[in-house]
Amino acid sequence: MIADILTGAIRSGTSVMIASQGELISERAGVINLGTEGSMLCGALGGFAVTVWTGNPWIGTLAGGICGLLISLIHAFLVLSCGANQLATGLTIMFFGMGVTAFFGKNFVSQQIVGFNPVPIPYLSDIPFIGKILFNHDPLTYLSLLLVPVLWYVIFRTRLGVILRAAGEREEVLFASGINPKLVRYLAVLAGGFLAGIGGAQLSVAYTHSWVENMVAGRGVVAVALVIFASWKPLKAMIGAYLFGAAQALQLTVQQQGLAISPYFLFMVPYVLTLVALLIVERRKQSQTPEALGKVLAGSS
């Protein structure tokens, strides 16, 4: 049963995980993007549609990423160049994404695609217990597992990462060294949108091979909360995302074991977990929040 929950955690949590890694990049630079849900939806539809047209899920996923990026470009423009409030703009983008995908997605509901299928890695997937949990997933999930250490390395061990973090902590320092912080923030938001699009595409092209209106069902919002929960660290965000996936898998497994816990209560668990995460952030040391982001959340920016 534990193995099933863990496998379900990774299967169900991957799309959220990819999106939260993207949002992490954006928030490290000091921009919070509540429109991640819209980016994920556009990525899911874009990825699905292009896979239908080209027959190639890789091209489709890339297209999904680009769709997510385009949506976040709107957010970046409004926030960084027009000075709009980040939270309000993000919410607007989210609803925009929901509407636009519902409209354009109507014709794709019944389409079939050649999507990604689980590819068991030879030898590794035969390892008892761990093999099934880690090595029997679709290619995008494998890539997402690799994404985390790569992102960690880039953010904490490279100059690029320092520049990113500086944009979120002390933009004057960047100015002084001749780098435009606004440009860094733009690129960070676009990177976040791209990854959110990939996360959405994973849901439609790899996991369900379907498109249905509003299929992301709140995962984008959970991704944003998870980033805060993880104190803006890639590894913690990954664990948080899998926790969310595990909660979703848990409610299914528990039902089958015949345990008399109400499924309605269990449906709540993933979202309650996210609420708890947000409340925990109040207890965190203020020093962990990227300063620019802190100003946004405190309403003074």
Add this chain to the structure above:
Amino acid sequence: MKTRNNGMKSMIVLVLALMIVVTGCSQPGSNASTSNGGNTNASDQSVSDVVAGLDSSAVGFIFVGTKDDYGYNQAAYLGSVAVEEAYPDLKVIRAENVPESAEAERVMEQMIQEGAKIIFPTSYGHLEPALNVAKRHPDVLFYHQGGLKTAENLGTYFGTIWEPVYLAGVAAGKMSETGKLGFIVSVPIPQVLLNINAFTLGAQSVNPDITTNVVFTGSWCDPGQQANAANSLIDAGVDLLTLHQDCMKTVVETAERSGIMTVGYHADANELAPNGWVTGSEWNWGDLFVDMVKVGTEGQFNGSKYDGKYRGTLADDVVKLSTFGANVPTDVQQYVEEQKAALLDGTLNPFAGPINDQSGSVRIEVDQVLSVEDLESTNYLVEGVIGTIPQ
């Protein structure tokens, strides 16, 4: 200063949290069982000289989802196509993705403006909005799918879908090798519980030790949850999946990719699963809708068989068994056809007692015959079903 910043931050965190709860609670096409409070009684318009539906120039159909969802809405859509073909002079107005809320009222009012005097609200949750609109327009006739409340100018129709579901269960019982079946459903309304029971009883008639693992996803069509549920059931060892959802595609395709068999519901998805498709239950609304429109336009609704809760049966061909899959052996097909014949001539009663619920208590006694009303108020699961009813 720090206190003020903390206060603002808490507010924003709270708003974020509320947003998550709201998004978490809204699933596509979800059954809004508490919509519009309790403001409608079966209305009794005393305007007796108004005949609902008479000489209507247009017919309106509203669907809660898209017309090609390989499921509930597709079945209703095909019914509307039959009406279009039968009455070329009648204008057919359709609206897809109509939510089960006051929005539905707006859409129906719009259709009435366009001349529709007969309207088909096809989703369970469209009932309250339809009753509201019906009260305001006594000259418009409403045929609601699946509802349990009626009015002077609103009749509900449905089919005894549990009959083909039982037969599909028989087929499943014959085909399953592990003896474990999986059933993915949304919410525990009586029609859903009835289907789970019928399916299980059908399978048990072939293999008394067979079990059905039930998963409640809470949504009528959420592909992410459906994929989760399907994968979870497959991990648990089921070798055949069936479902009661609005859309079938995700579950059927996931099963097919994993080499698991499927029994469908609402529509025929044989082409989606060439290897694993066994059979399914589907609606055959076409002929029924055509007749209902005829009765309506001729002003014959009051006192007709549609005035009230009409339930078409297997014998009426309103519900039927889907085509068999290519890998279903002929002797299995023959056996199922024999059971169907017995069902039709009355020698086979799917709910022949004694039938126990999951706790072992007897729910249907020997020789007890249940009416359609009794069946449509099912509130328990039979022995052999694994899974608890969400409270």
